[in-house]
Amino acid sequence: MGAGITNFGRREASWKDLVVEAGKALFDDVPNLDKKDVDSFFIGAAQPERWTYQTHVAPLAAELLGIKPRRVVARTESACASGQIAIRYAWLAVASGLSDVAVVVGVEKMNTKFMNLSQTSMMNVGNREFDTAMGLTAPPYFAMVAQRHMHLYGTTEDQMALVREKAGEYASANPYAQFQKKISKEDVLNSRMVAPPLKLLDCSGITDGAAALLITTEEKARKFTDTPVWILGGIQRTMANSINEMGEMSDWLSLRYLAKDVYDLFNITPDDIDVAEVHDCFTISEIMEYEELGFCKKGEGGKFIEEGQSYIGGKVAVNPSGGLLANGHPLGATGVRQAWEMVMQFRGEVPDKRYVSGAELGLAHNLSGMAQFHHIMLYSLNRPREVKFGR
Amino acid sequence: MGAGITNFGRREASWKDLVVEAGKALFDDVPNLDKKDVDSFFIGAAQPERWTYQTHVAPLAAELLGIKPRRVVARTESACASGQIAIRYAWLAVASGLSDVAVVVGVEKMNTKFMNLSQTSMMNVGNREFDTAMGLTAPPYFAMVAQRHMHLYGTTEDQMALVREKAGEYASANPYAQFQKKISKEDVLNSRMVAPPLKLLDCSGITDGAAALLITTEEKARKFTDTPVWILGGIQRTMANSINEMGEMSDWLSLRYLAKDVYDLFNITPDDIDVAEVHDCFTISEIMEYEELGFCKKGEGGKFIEEGQSYIGGKVAVNPSGGLLANGHPLGATGVRQAWEMVMQFRGEVPDKRYVSGAELGLAHNLSGMAQFHHIMLYSLNRPREVKFGR
Numbered sequence: 001m002g003a004g005i006t007n008f009g010r011r012e013a014s015w016k017d018l019v020v021e022a023g024k025a026l027f028d029d030v031p032n033l034d035k036k037d038v039d040s041f042f043i044g045a046a047q048p049e050r051w052t053y054q055t056h057v058a059p060l061a062a063e064l065l066g067i068k069p070r071r072v073v074a075r076t077e078s079a080c081a082s083g084q085i086a087i088r089y090a091w092l093a094v095a096s097g098l099s100d101v102a103v104v105v106g107v108e109k110m111n112t113k114f115m116n117l118s119q120t121s122m123m124n125v126g127n128r129e130f131d132t133a134m135g136l137t138a139p140p141y142f143a144m145v146a147q148r149h150m151h152l153y154g155t156t157e158d159q160m161a162l163v164r165e166k167a168g169e170y171a172s173a174n175p176y177a178q179f180q181k182k183i184s185k186e187d188v189l190n191s192r193m194v195a196p197p198l199k200l201l202d203c204s205g206i207t208d209g210a211a212a213l214l215i216t217t218e219e220k221a222r223k224f225t226d227t228p229v230w231i232l233g234g235i236q237r238t239m240a241n242s243i244n245e246m247g248e249m250s251d252w253l254s255l256r257y258l259a260k261d262v263y264d265l266f267n268i269t270p271d272d273i274d275v276a277e278v279h280d281c282f283t284i285s286e287i288m289e290y291e292e293l294g295f296c297k298k299g300e301g302g303k304f305i306e307e308g309q310s311y312i313g314g315k316v317a318v319n320p321s322g323g324l325l326a327n328g329h330p331l332g333a334t335g336v337r338q339a340w341e342m343v344m345q346f347r348g349e350v351p352d353k354r355y356v357s358g359a360e361l362g363l364a365h366n367l368s369g370m371a372q373f374h375h376i377m378l379y380s381l382n383r384p385r386e387v388k389f390g391r
Numbered sequence: 392m393g394a395g396i397t398n399f400g401r402r403e404a405s406w407k408d409l410v411v412e413a414g415k416a417l418f419d420d421v422p423n424l425d426k427k428d429v430d431s432f433f434i435g436a437a438q439p440e441r442w443t444y445q446t447h448v449a450p451l452a453a454e455l456l457g458i459k460p461r462r463v464v465a466r467t468e469s470a471c472a473s474g475q476i477a478i479r480y481a482w483l484a485v486a487s488g489l490s491d492v493a494v495v496v497g498v499e500k501m502n503t504k505f506m507n508l509s510q511t512s513m514m515n516v517g518n519r520e521f522d523t524a525m526g527l528t529a530p531p532y533f534a535m536v537a538q539r540h541m542h543l544y545g546t547t548e549d550q551m552a553l554v555r556e557k558a559g560e561y562a563s564a565n566p567y568a569q570f571q572k573k574i575s576k577e578d579v580l581n582s583r584m585v586a587p588p589l590k591l592l593d594c595s596g597i598t599d600g601a602a603a604l605l606i607t608t609e610e611k612a613r614k615f616t617d618t619p620v621w622i623l624g625g626i627q628r629t630m631a632n633s634i635n636e637m638g639e640m641s642d643w644l645s646l647r648y649l650a651k652d653v654y655d656l657f658n659i660t661p662d663d664i665d666v667a668e669v670h671d672c673f674t675i676s677e678i679m680e681y682e683e684l685g686f687c688k689k690g691e692g693g694k695f696i697e698e699g700q701s702y703i704g705g706k707v708a709v710n711p712s713g714g715l716l717a718n719g720h721p722l723g724a725t726g727v728r729q730a731w732e733m734v735m736q737f738r739g740e741v742p743d744k745r746y747v748s749g750a751e752l753g754l755a756h757n758l759s760g761m762a763q764f765h766h767i768m769l770y771s772l773n774r775p776r777e778v779k780f781g782r
Contacts, residue, residue, distance in 0.1 A: 049441050055515040056470040059764040063632035070628045070652055072483075073764070074476045075468045079447040085465045092463075092483040098626070124446040235489070237461045241454035261461055373450040373464070 001221075001229045002030035002214035003343040008328045009178040011208035015045070015052045015109035016064055018333075022105055022210035023065040030214050030224045033101070037220075039071040040099035044086035044106040046079050046331035050121045052109050061105060071099045079125045080281065081366035081375045082106065083211070083335030084234075088377065090215045091231050100217055106336030107210035125369050131243050138281065139203065141243070141370040143195035146284040148250040150197065152299065157197050159302035160283035161188035164201050164325050166311060167280065171322025173353035178207050178328030188283075202283040207328025211336035213343075218383070229343045232266055232384045234364075234377035241372045255292040255367070255374040262363075262376045263294070267385070270294035273316050274359035275345055277338035279367045280323040286310075289365060290318070317356040320345065335375070338364040342379040392612075392620045393421035393605035394734040399719045400569040402599040406436070406443050406500035407455055409724075413496055413601035414456040421605050421615045424492070428611075430462040431490035433481045435474035435497040437722035441512045443500050452496060462490045470516045471672065472757035472766045473497065474602070474726030475625075479768065481606045482622050491608055497727030498601035516760050522634045529672065530594065532634070532761040534586035537675040539641040541588065543690065548588050550693035551674035552579035555592050555716050557702060558671065562713025564744035569598050569719030579674075593674040598719025602727035604734075609774070620734045623657055623775045625755075625768035632763045646683040646758070646765040653754075653767045654685070658776070661685035664707050665750035666736055668729035670758045671714040677701075680756060681709070708747040711736065726766070729755040733770040 004025025006018050013021070027033065041062045049055040058075040062068070072093045076085040083106030093099035126132035126141075149155045168183035188201040214224070221228040237258035240246045247253065263269055270293060278293070280286035287301035295316050296304040304310055310318040321327055321341040324334060342362040344350045360382055366375040395416025397409050404412070418424065432453050440446040449466040453459070463484045467476040474497030484490035517523035517532075540546045559574035579592040605615070612619040628649035631637045638644065654660055661684060669684070671677035678692035686707050687695040695701055701709035712718055712732040715725060733753040735741045751773055757766040 047440055047446055049438055049512075049515050050446075053515055054519050055438055055441075055468065056517075056760045056764075058469055059629040059632040059760060060518055062629055063636065068628075068630045070649065071626050072479060073469075073627045073629055074480065077446065077466045077468055078449055078464075088463060089465065089480055089483070092480070092487050092489065096483050096487050098483065098624070121440075124440050124444055126447075127451055128445050233489070235462050236464045237459075238450040238453050238464055239459045241450040245454065258461065369447050369450060373447075 001231065001339065001343050002026055002224060003212065003340040004029050005176050005211040005337060005340045006209050007176050008207050008209035008330060010111045013208065015048055015054070015107055018107050018109060018208060018210035019061045019105055020064050022107065022212040026103065026212035026214060032224050033214065035067050037101045038067040038103050039069055040090065040093050040102035041067060041069040041073045042086040042090045042102065042104045043075045044083035044332040044335060045075060046077055046082045046108055047121055047124070051112055065103065067103060078373065079368040080279065080329070080331050081335055081368035081373065082332040084364065084366045084375045084377055087213065087335060087339055088234060091233055094215050094217060101220060102215045104213040104215060104336060105210060106333040108330035108332040109208050110206045110330055111208050127242050131370070136243060138370065139195040139198060142282040142284055143198045145249045145288065146197050148248065149284060149287065152250055153302070155287060155302035157189060158185060159306055160202055160287065161185040162305045163280060163283040163286045164188045166305065167319060167322045167325040170320050170354040171326030173351040174322050174327070177322045177326045178205050179326045198282055204281045204324040205328040207330040209328065209330040209333045211333050211340045213336060213339055227347050229346045230380040230382065230384055232378035232380050235261060235265065236373065236375045238373040243370060246372065252288055252292045252371050252374070254372065255289070258374045258376060259293045262378070266378055268361070272361050273363045275317045275320060275356045275362045276365065277321060277341050278318055278365040280319060280325050281329060283325065285367070286318065286323065293365065312354065312356050317359070320354040320356050335364065335366050339379065346381040392622065392730065392734050393417055393615060394603065394731040395420050396567050396602040396728060396731050397600050398567050399598050399600035399721060401502045404599065406439055406498055409498050409500060409599060409601035410452045410496055411455050413498070413603040417494065417603035417605060423615050424605065426458050428492045429458040429494050430460055431481065431484050431493035432458060432460040432464045433477035433493065433495045434466045435477035435723040435726060436466060437468055437470050437473045437499055438512055438515070442503055456494065458494060469764065470759040471670065471720070471722050472726055472759035472764065473723040475755065475757045475766045475768055478604065478726060478730055479625060482624055485606050485608060492611060493606045495604040495606060495727060496601060497724040499721035499723040500599050501597045501721055502599050518633050522761070527634060529761065530586040530589060533673040533675055534589045536640045536679065537588050539639070540675060540678065543641055544693070546678060546693035548580060549576060550697055551593055551678065552576040553696045554671060554674040554677045555579045557696065558710060558713045558716040561711050561745040562717030564742035565713050565718070568713045568717045569596050570717045589673055595672045595715040596719040598721040600719065600721040600724045602724050602731045604727060604730055618738050620737045621771040621773065621775055623769035623771050626652060626656065627764065627766045629764040634761060637763065643679055643683045643762050643765070645763065646680070649765045649767060650684045653769065657769055659752070663752050664754045665752050666708045666711060666747040667754045667756065668712060668714070668732050669709055669756040671710060671716050672720060674716065676758070677709065677714065684756065703745065703747055708750070711745040711747055726755065726757050730770065737772040
């Protein structure tokens with residue numbers, strides 16, 4: 001894979017500008033690429049039709065990038081995980097042999113002059129006739145998850161604040177992140193309450209940004225780079241969508257079973273994961289994910305970070321990029337940014353402070369909506385064994 | 392493939408109702424299917440976030456269908472071709488071995504109480520900062536295509552009207568179509584002018600509807616049916632998006648080159664196609680498609696229908712379903728409806744009047760936006776030769 005990224009933040013740039021900027025960064029990263037060889041294009045974007053009044057973005061973005069794909073072209077949408085789904089489509093297109101050279105872009109322009117529209121449009125993500133119509137948007141939902149987790153397992157606001165502190169620590173060495181400032185645990189605890197127990201600094205941002213990848217065959221990749229990064233692949237799971245069908249809020253069964261399927265399918269264990277980019281849309285999310293991904297036992301996520309197990313040098317380096325909390329979360333871009341981070345980590349092209357030395361296997365996790373739907377991709381420094389998916 | 396469909400039209404039903412209705416029709420079509428075996432789900436929908444204020448529709452639709460997919464789940468969007476892109480993703484997921492049993496749904500709810508919103512939202516489909524902001528929505532664009540075609544090749548309004556007459560003739564035997572009434576050439580010519588030379592009956596409708604498919608492996612398909620239908624596969628092409636980059640309006644080069652690539656890739660010729668469902672969003676579109684798909688020479692599309700070559704019994708049966716002109720065009724549903732038609736044709740489960748007896752190979756074509764972006768899938772009654780895609 002080749003990879004490119006834009007600065008994340010409140011950008012004075014349109015979604016088109018962001019696509020072009022990420023594309024330029026990508027094409028600069030693979031100077032030997034002839035754009036004429038790009039035969040497929042995938043774009044992950046959550047709501048350009050509401051935030052920028054533009055749909056049918058795939059052919060328009062292809063034109064902006066100067067490519068004329070002739071095999072597979074798609075825009076994928078799944079709210080917060082729109083980017084990873086684009087990667088999965090590209091992976092299958094290349095793995096099947098239908099495509100040789102695929103470009104993936106994830107993009108979102110969320111900060112608009114009509115900020116109230118941006119905010120209320122997030123209501124579209126939940127079941128709007130039931131859940132979000134009753135006010136159950138993301139902050140209150142994740143707040144309830146946190147409350148249940150505190151009640152059942154004794155997780156503390158301090159432990160959640162540590163997740164944000166860690167994110168800021170690593171993001172201080174990430175020049176693309178929206179929030180590069182170091183944030184102390186106390187800063188988090190003293191920030192404005194949003195939905196108890198979640199405070200402002202427990203939440204990720206409203207962000208503009210884009211990221212881009214080149215996905216190709218082994219043979220072609222060797223022409224572009226001496227250090228190709230491998231996509232092992234990945235899958236997704238959704239077991240229920242409406243909140244009343246999801247059961248105990250502090251169990252994310254879709255993620256628990258998804259992780260098990262991923263480990264079985266690719267014949268690995270959680271212990272094999274060296275670096276993980278997980279979907280820390282709120283601090284409690286990352287704690288839940290330690291558990292459901294099997295990095296620690298259920299209920300011990302708070303202790304896991306308290307003991308330093310999710311820091312670089314701990315059991316598994318989680319979110320060395322700064323995660324969503326510090327990078328910000330431009331919905332369609334996030335999954336692609338995670339893949340960009342894997343490429344940079346495996347190449348050793350990140351500052352020492354956030355470099356996971358010796359990492360060989362990486363996991364990228366997204367959730368979308370109210371954590372109804374989970375998504376995992378695996379990336380590797382080494383050529384993987386061929387996986388037959390049980391057929 | 393298994394297949395199900397809803398009635399198309401101005402429905403007193405929400406998009407959710409339409410998904411459930413198409414799903415029920417599909418599950419009734421494959422009674423031996425255990426829903427627990429559905430491991431993947433794909434939904435094509437163009438603008439639910441604008442027309443129904445709901446995004447993140449994939450996990451919600453999965454819940455409505457009572458499935459809990461654990462491999463690949465995606466919503467795809469490409470305006471008028473959103474459905475075919477979902478089919479392509481499902482095909483790749485199954486062909487790669489990652490998925491065994493995939494459900495595809497295409498859906499669109501376009502008739503809302505806020506009809507002006509529905510209409511103006513179509514502006515999002517073009518490059519809204521340039522083309523559609525200048526008024527270049529679909530009717531004027533396709534009108535200009537028709538004007539150029541008339542000017543260069545002598546195509547007549549009569550010939551265009553014949554396309555609508557043929558659509559109505561076949562749709563009179565399609566109980567799912569929005570417009571089942573027979574329409575004479577004179578009716579078309581006498582209908583209200585929309586954008587010269589296109590009159591009301593030269594245009595497809597604003598429609599609510601859904602269709603669903605089951606895509607699975609050969610082994611599993613044999614458990615569900617004695618008459619499986621094969622997906623050979625298909626690709627897409629976009630060479631330019633903005634109108635000023637597209638060149639001569641009466642040449643759809645993206646489609647011309649796409650068709651050539653499809654025939655090369657699958658080692659067939661236009662003469663091998665027995666039945667084609669093509670994207671007749673306007674009557675002129677179907678005439679353009681005869682030519683660019685290679686059914687006749689460039690400029691001879693008008694003559695092609697005048698000579699009866701695109702009727703059942705002619706050179707190739709085009710739109711025996713009644714096409715978009717008579718079925719209506721619920722954007723996300725259309726590509727899936729075309730696949731449904733192929734299944735019904737190959738099974739011989741359509742009324743005699745529109746049955747393409749002896750058909751073995753079918754082509755489904757979509758265009759999206761202002762014909763910037765073209766999409767083809769091939770379906771077969773017979774087990775295809777394995778295709779290696781040149782690697």
